[in-house]
Structures are given as structure tokens and as C-alpha cells.
Amino acid sequence: MNNNExxxxxxxxxxxxxGHPLVYLDSxxxxxxxxxVIEVLDEYYREYNSNVHxxxxxxxxxxxxxxxxxxxxxxxxINASSIEEIIFTRGTTTAINTVAISYGMENLEEDDxxxxxxxxxxxxxxxxxxLAKRTGAKLKYIPLQEDGSISLEEARKTITSKTKxxxxxHVSNVLGVINPIKELTAIAHENGAIMVVDGAQAAxxxxxxxxxxxxxxxxxxxxxxxxxxxxxxLYGKREHLEKMExxxxxxxxxDFVGLQESTWKELPWKFEAGTPIIAGxxxxxxxxxxxxxxxxxNILEHxxxxxxxxxxxxxxIEGLTIYGPKEAEKRAGVITFNLEDVHPHDVxxxxxxxxxxxxxxxxxxxxxxxxxxxSSTARASFYLYNTEQDIDRLVEGLVKTKEYFTNVF
Amino acid sequence: MSFNNLDALYRxxxxxxxxxxxxxxxxxxxxxxxDMNNPTCGDRIHxxxxxxxGKVTDAKFEGEGCSISMAxxxxxxxxxxxxxVETASKLSHIFSCMIQGKDYDEENLDLxxxxxxxxxxxxxxxxxxxxxxxxxxx
Numbered sequence: 001m002n003n004n005e006x007x008x009x010x011x012x013x014x015x016x017x018x019g020h021p022l023v024y025l026d027s028x029x030x031x032x033x034x035x036x037v038i039e040v041l042d043e044y045y046r047e048y049n050s051n052v053h054x055x056x057x058x059x060x061x062x063x064x065x066x067x068x069x070x071x072x073x074x075x076x077x078i079n080a081s082s083i084e085e086i087i088f089t090r091g092t093t094t095a096i097n098t099v100a101i102s103y104g105m106e107n108l109e110e111d112d113x114x115x116x117x118x119x120x121x122x123x124x125x126x127x128x129x130x131l132a133k134r135t136g137a138k139l140k141y142i143p144l145q146e147d148g149s150i151s152l153e154e155a156r157k158t159i160t161s162k163t164k165x166x167x168x169x170h171v172s173n174v175l176g177v178i179n180p181i182k183e184l185t186a187i188a189h190e191n192g193a194i195m196v197v198d199g200a201q202a203a204x205x206x207x208x209x210x211x212x213x214x215x216x217x218x219x220x221x222x223x224x225x226x227x228x229x230x231x232x233x234l235y236g237k238r239e240h241l242e243k244m245e246x247x248x249x250x251x252x253x254x255d256f257v258g259l260q261e262s263t264w265k266e267l268p269w270k271f272e273a274g275t276p277i278i279a280g281x282x283x284x285x286x287x288x289x290x291x292x293x294x295x296x297x298n299i300l301e302h303x304x305x306x307x308x309x310x311x312x313x314x315x316x317i318e319g320l321t322i323y324g325p326k327e328a329e330k331r332a333g334v335i336t337f338n339l340e341d342v343h344p345h346d347v348x349x350x351x352x353x354x355x356x357x358x359x360x361x362x363x364x365x366x367x368x369x370x371x372x373x374x375s376s377t378a379r380a381s382f383y384l385y386n387t388e389q390d391i392d393r394l395v396e397g398l399v400k401t402k403e404y405f406t407n408v409f
Numbered sequence: 410m411s412f413n414n415l416d417a418l419y420r421x422x423x424x425x426x427x428x429x430x431x432x433x434x435x436x437x438x439x440x441x442x443x444d445m446n447n448p449t450c451g452d453r454i455h456x457x458x459x460x461x462x463g464k465v466t467d468a469k470f471e472g473e474g475c476s477i478s479m480a481x482x483x484x485x486x487x488x489x490x491x492x493x494v495e496t497a498s499k500l501s502h503i504f505s506c507m508i509q510g511k512d513y514d515e516e517n518l519d520l521x522x523x524x525x526x527x528x529x530x531x532x533x534x535x536x537x538x539x540x541x542x543x544x545x546x547x
Contacts, residue, residue, distance in 0.1 A: 018414065345450060345475035346419075349535060353415050362451040369451065375473045376451040404415070405424075 001298045007385045009034040009290075020355030023390045028173050028334050028381030029359055030223045031204060033287075037226055040286035044279050052278055053252065053269070067278050070285030071268070077288045078218065079209040080235050084267035087234040087241075088281050092200040093123040095219030095234035096167070098271065099196055100127035102244040103217075104165065110136030113163040115193070117142040117150055117179075118371045119172045122364040124198040128167060137164070144371060148175040148324045152183050163193040170202030174363045174379065175324030176307065176334030178202075185215050194240070200224055204383070205303055205332045207296040210235050222280060227287035231280030234271070241267050248273035299384050303333030306382045306391060310335050313395045319402065323372055333382030336363070339398060342405045344378040350401040356394055417528035418535065419476065426522065427476040432486035434469045445545040447537055452478045456486075456545040464493045470542060477526075477535050482542035484522045489546065501543050508539050 007013055010032045015022050024032060044066070050059035052067045071083050080086060089095045108114070114128045118141050132139040142158045145151050150168070159166055166188040171178050185195040194216040202208060204225035210218050217240070222231035236244075246253055246264060253273040255263040264270035291299070308328030314320055319340030325331055339347050344360035351358055359379045362369045369375060380394055439457035446453035452474030459467040468486040472479065485504075489497040499516065504523060506513035510530035529539045 343475035345452075345477070345535070345538060349418065349532065350415060352534075361449060366451070375453070404419075 001294055001302055001384070003302065003385065003387050006294065007387065009036070010385050011035055011038070013385060017355040017357070018353050023356040023393045025380040025382065025386065025390065025394060026357045026359050027204075027224070027383035027386075028201060028379065030229065031226050031383050032385065033228070034226055034290050036290050037228070037283050037286045041228060041279055041283045044282050049279075051275055063278055066282045066285070067276065070281040070288075073285045073288045074233055077208070077292070078203070078233075078235055079211050081211065082238065085235055085238050085241065087236065087268045087271040088276055089219075089232045089234050090230055090277065091221040091223070091232035092198060092219045093127075093232075095217075095232055096124055096196065096198060097127045098234055098247055099167075099217050099219075099236070100131045101247045103194070103240060104128075104131040105134065106244070108135040108137045108164050111162065112137040113140055113160065114138070115140045115142060115159050115163050115166045115188075117168055118144050119148065119150070119175060119177070119365065119368045120167075120169055121173055121198065121200070122366070123200075124167055124169055125367065128165070138162075141367070142168075147177075147326070147330075148172070148372075149177050149330065150179055150184070152180060152187065155184055155187055159187050159191050159193065161191050163188070163191050165196060166193050167196035167198065169198040169200070171199075171205065171332045171334075172324070172368075173201045173334065173381075174336050174365050174368055174377070176331035176336070176381075177324055178206075178330065178332060181215065182213050185213055189214070201332065201334070204291075204299075205296070206300040216240055222284040222287060225284075225287055226290055227284035228280045231277045231284050233284075238267065241271070246270050246273065250274050252276065294384060300332070302384060303382055304328050304331075306386060306388065307331055307333050307335065309388055310380070310382070310391045310394070313391060314398070317395065317398055317402070320398065323377065333386070334379065335381070336377045336379045338374060338377050339402060342401060344376050346405065347378045347398070347401055350404060351394070351397045354393070354397045354400070356397050358394075418532050420525045420528060422522050422525040423480040424476060426480035426483040430470075430479060430483040432469045432483065432490070433471065435471055436467055436469045439467070439469070443545040445541055447474075447478075447541055449537075450474075452538065452541055454478070454482055454542050454545050456482070456542065458489075458546070460494060463495075465489045465491065465497055474541070475535075475538050477529060477538040478541050481523075481526060481539045484526070485542045485546060488521050488523055497546065501547055504543055505540065508536055 012032050048059045048062040050063040052064040071086050074086050188195040196217040197215045199218050199220040203220035218235040223229040250273040253270050255265050321338045323336045348360035361376050436457040439459045441458040443456045454472035456470045470482045503513045
């Protein structure tokens with residue numbers, strides 16, 4: 001994979017910000033879009049914008065075909081058994097909420113347990129908090145190891161025969177750590193619980209095989225993997241989805257509507273009420289084509305290489321603390337850090353003045369921030385279009401930031 | 410140093426308030442307590458004030474945050490101590506206009522150090538940092 005060539009496919013990266021060539025290091029928040037995806041969206045709106053699954057006109061058929069073709073691309077991308085198991089949602093958050101509300105309300109009782117971990121994103125905490133409140137179930141957290149990873153031993157202690165749902169992120173948006181989902185799923189199943197995976201930070205960066213992981217649900221978002229915003233996916237095992245009730249009702253999802261009673265369409269459409277996210281799904285399909293062309297394995301390998309380079313260069317900056325595992329192979333391309341005596345917001349502002357975009361704040365993971373004993377951190381996240389030169393610019397910027405705050409004032 | 414554009418934001422006086430905050434702490438005998446946080450970034454401020462006969466006689470703050478939010482809190486306490494409540498709220502309005510780059514009338518009030526925060530208006534992403542303490546005071 002030649003990253004300088006890949007980079008050229010992302011028009012947004014070819015610009016100056018505050019008088020410097022843009023270095024985009026915030027892909028964990030949202031990724032940039034390649035020209036292939038932008039063109040597909042443009043083509044949809046220019047040539048065949050139409051509602052799907054209704055009417056007999058040519059544009060409608062074309063839109064429906066492309067929308068459903070995108071579903072098949074998603075199925076193949078995560079190796080699901082059938083398209084019935086692929087539900088388009090607004091994003092990871094909606095997908096997890098769907099499981100919490102539909103599966104959770106039906107299957108949880110007082111004193112049952114839901115198990116998550118300290119590193120979860122708010123989108124994989126609050127739906128379960130709400131479910132616990134509504135059902136009287138207990139929400140438990142797997143503690144983290146010194147380096148921020150999850151040990152299977154701790155997981156075995158936390159997951160018990162009372163546990164009904166385990167929900168863990170595949171890759172941490174803060175620590176970059178890759179969690180042992182397959183092993184955690186086995187532990188959940190041994191205890192009779194289902195396994196939900198927040199795959200928002202995994203699907204963009206590595207090969208996903210839901211059948212190999214054997215998880216019950218897997219949620220992810222299009223916009224973090226070169227696709228448009230507003231589209232995401234909920235994968236669920238058919239045996240669960242068939243028994244689950246939709247959480248939204250209206251057009252598109254019905255079979256027969258009477259005055260007092262209605263029946264639902266078959267899977268997956270019973271979970272897609274209203275006009276679906278047509279352009280988003282088609283755009284996600286194009287993003288998947290693009291990622292397949294590059295190869296998910298190559299993307300992860302590239303990120304390991306960048307992470308290793310960045311860990312080495314950044315560790316050399318005095319007063320800089322890096323959170324999470326120090327071994328590049330344990331993490332995806334996310335590096336969270338703090339610079340001594342400079343608040344992360346100030347770091348981000350100074351870097352921005354150099355054209356370098358990073359994230360500062362709590363990264364929607366307040367319990368994790370508490371565990372790290374910090375109120376906020378700075379985060380640089382890499383993707384397939386980033387290069388070693390980007391990291392050199394980051395390191396240069398960080399050194400300047402430090403000098404600015406120590407010497408100028 | 411090649412950060413000339415940043416000097417509009419990080420003025421010497423701001424960094425001085427950040428590194429040597431005035432009125433830091435909590436008033437044991439305060440009669441007004443406010444906690445504010447900025448949920449998008451985790452900055453938080455705990456403000457205690459003593460208001461007697463319509464006058465702010467003392468104020469202290471504690472908190473965590475970036476240079477702009479902490480300096481702004483420090484400057485604010487310095488500015489409002491000794492002011493009557495009406496003037497303090499006028500100052501807050503003036504500050505709000507200033508920070509958003511809107512026109513304002515100083516009404517012969519002494520803005521003191523807070524004028525140094527004017528440059529924040531050029532950094533939209535940082536406006537909320539500067540206004541946190543003032544929102545608490547309101």
C-alpha cells in the first residue's frame with residue numbers, strides 16, 4: 001500500500017489550514033472520504049435519487065437495487081451469514097440502543113446483570129445504564145489492567161451466571177487497545193449471556209468476521225470508515241433478530257396495516273421504519289469497495305507501523321505522557337497523550353495554528369478519564385491516508401507547543 | 410518562535426492569570442455557590458461568592474481546565490469583587506459581547522485584565538472556554 005498514492009484520493013487533504021498544509025489526525029472522530037465515495041453520492045443525487053421499495057418506476061428500481069446491493073456488501077465485509085442479519089441504522093449509537101431497548105427490555109429482569117468495561121465510549125454505557133434503571137438489572141464494569149487492557153481473568157470474575165448481556169468495544173477510541181472479543185464472547189456464552197460488540201473503531205481498521213468472533217450483535221458506523229455520516233450497521237444473529245420487536249414503527253417496516261393491528265415485514269426491513277438512509281447506505285457500499293481494494297489487513301499493518309513510529313518519536317519528548325499499551329501491535333492507530341503543564345485544549349489550539357488537527361477533551365469516555373485520573377487528554381488518530389511525515393509534523397508541533405508555553409511565558 | 414498568530418489568544422496577562430490564579434479556593438462563608446462544567450471538554454468550575462447588601466464582597470473559584478477557562482475565571486473574580494450585583498451583571502453582558510466579537514458599550518466601566526481576552530473571539534473553538542466562569546456567575 002502506497003500511502004502517498006492513497007492520500008491523493010482524499011481531496012480534502014489537499015488544502016492549507018492556517019497557512020500550513022493540513023495534517024488530519026482526528027480520524028477516530030470521523031474519517032475523511034475518498035473521491036470514490038464522494039462521486040457515488042453525487043451520482044445518486046444527480047441521476048437516480050428516488051425512494052426505495054415502492055413504486056415501479058425506473059429510478060426507484062435503480063435506487064432499491066443499489067441500496068440492497070450495499071447491504072450485501074456489508075454482509076460480505078463482516079462475513080455475516082445472510083442479509084437478513086444486516087440492519088441499516090443511523091450509526092453505532094442507534095444500533096446499540098436498538099439492542100438495549102428491543103432485546104434488553106424483553107430479556108432482562110431485576111437482579112440480572114449487564115457487564116461492560118471501564119474503557120467504553122458513552123454510546124456503550126448510557127443505553128445499558130438506562131436499561132438497568134428500567135429493568136432493575138445491575139450494571140457491572142470489568143476493571144482494566146495497568147496498561148489499560150482487559151484481562152480475561154478479570155472478565156471471568158465479573159461475568160457470572162446472572163449476566164445476561166456483555167457489551168464491549170472492539171477497539172478503544174482512547175487507548176487504541178484491541179480487545180480479545182472472541183475470547184470474551186466465549187466467556188459470555190459459557191455464562192449464558194449474549195455478546196454485543198461496539199465495533200465503531202474496529203470496522204474501519206481491520207478484517208471483521210462476525211462468525212469467527214461468534215458475537216451476537218456487532219455495531220458500527222459508516223463515517224469512521226470512509227463512508228458518509230448518518231449511516232451505520234447493526235449486525236445481529238438471526239435467531240435473536242427474529243424474536244425481537246422493532247423499536248420504531250411506521251412506513252417501510254410494515255406488512256399489513258389494519259385499524260387496530262399491523263404486522264411487520266420480514267428481516268431485516270422490520271427494523272428499518274421510514275424512508276431509509278438511501279444515499280448513506282450506497283455511500284457506505286462505495287466505502288467498503290474502497291477499503292476492500294486496499295485490504296483491511298494492509299490498513300491495520302499500516303496503522304501498526306505508524307503507531308510504532310509515533311510511539312517512538314513521541315516518547316522522546318520530555319514531559320509527554322502516553323496512555324495505553326506501549327507495544328504498537330496491541331493497538332490500532334490511536335495515541336492519547338498529555339503534555340506536562342499544558343492543557344490538552346491549548347495543545348490542540350497551538351497545533352491547529354500549525355495546520356494539525358487533533359482531538360482534545362474526554363473523548364466521550366468519562367469513566368475511562370476517571371480511571372486514568374485525568375480530566376481530559378489530547379488524541380492523535382491515524383488512518384490509511386496518514387504518513388510518517390504527518391507524524392513528524394505532529395512531533396515538531398508538540399515540541400514547539402512545549403517551548404511556546406515554557407519559554408514565552 | 411513562529412506562533413505570532415497565537416499571541417492574540419495567549420496574551421501575557423492571560424498566561425499570568427493561568428499560572429498565578431487570583432482568588433483561587435473556596436469561600437467558607439460564601440452565600441452563593443455555583444458549579445458549572447463544559448460537558449464537551451470536561452472543564453469544570455466551582456464558584457463561591459459572598460453577596461452582602463447587593464454587593465459582591467468576595468469571590469473564589471476552583472476548577473480544572475485550559476489556560477483560557479482558568480485565566481478567565483481568575484480575571485472574573487478580580488473584576489467583580491467590590492462591584493454591586495447590577496454592575497457585575499453588566500460586566501458579564503459586556504464580556505459576552507466582547508468574546509463573540511459583537512459591538513459593546515463599556516459604559517465607563519473598568520474592564521481591567523479581562524480586556525485581554527478579546528483575542529478569543531478570533532478562535533471560535535475556544536469561546537466556550539472563556540465564558541464558562543461567567544456563565545457560573547450569571
